[in-house]
Amino acid sequence: xxxxxxxxxxxxxxxxxxxxxxxxxxxxxxxxxGWFRQAPGKEREGVSCISISDGFTYYAVSxxxxxxxxxxGAKNTVYLQMNSLKPDDTAVYYCAAAHRCTYYQTGRTFGxxxxxxxxxxxx
Numbered sequence: 001x002x003x004x005x006x007x008x009x010x011x012x013x014x015x016x017x018x019x020x021x022x023x024x025x026x027x028x029x030x031x032x033x034g035w036f037r038q039a040p041g042k043e044r045e046g047v048s049c050i051s052i053s054d055g056f057t058y059y060a061v062s063x064x065x066x067x068x069x070x071x072x073g074a075k076n077t078v079y080l081q082m083n084s085l086k087p088d089d090t091a092v093y094y095c096a097a098a099h100r101c102t103y104y105q106t107g108r109t110f111g112x113x114x115x116x117x118x119x120x121x122x123x
Contacts, residue, residue, distance in 0.1 A: 001030055001112050005095045008117030011085055017119060019080040021095030030097035030112070033078040034104040035069065037091035037119075047093070049101035050078060058101050062088075085121045092116035 007019040021033060034049040048069040049058045057069050068081040078095065094117075096110035103109045 001025060001097050003033075003095050003097060003112050003114035005093060005114045005117045008093060008119045010120045010122065012122050013086060015085050015121070016081070016083045017085065019082065019093055019095075019117060019119075021078040021080075021114065023076045023078070023097070025076055030099065032098045032101040032104070032110075033071070033095055034098065034101065034107060034110055035078075035080045035093060035095055036104075036107050036110075037089075037093045038116075039091040042091075044094075044107060045091075046105040046107055048080060049104035051101055056101075058104055060105065082119070085119075087121045087123045090119060090121050092118050 002024040004022045011017055031052050035047045036044050037047055038044045047060050047063050050069045050071055066084045071078045096113045098110040
């Protein structure tokens with residue numbers, strides 16, 4: 001599967017963005033799509049993950065209450081709605097696929113990494 005992330009941009013603190021991860025197709029080989037981010041000088045962080053088959057979602061502590069992950073099977077797209085953005089959310093955001101969300105915190109079982117999309121939150 002090929003993934004393409006989009007929707008990043010520049011937003012002020014407290015603003016919102018919706019990221020999209022378009023998949024070439026949803027297949028039985030991958031049942032999980034995760035969102036990850038990497039800020040300059042920091043390690044990659046798993047932000048959220050969704051199970052395609054049952055819609056179960058997972059969130060990092062930093063994303064809970066502010067971010068919402070969802071899927072649109074008809075469009076083969078996974079979204080990450082980000083609200084109440086903070087400067088600490090500034091990073092390149094990536095999406096990737098895996099069999100399950102089990103290790104989304106590190107992303108070590110994820111593949112098909114799409115090109116990232118830059119999110120910049122100004123203070």
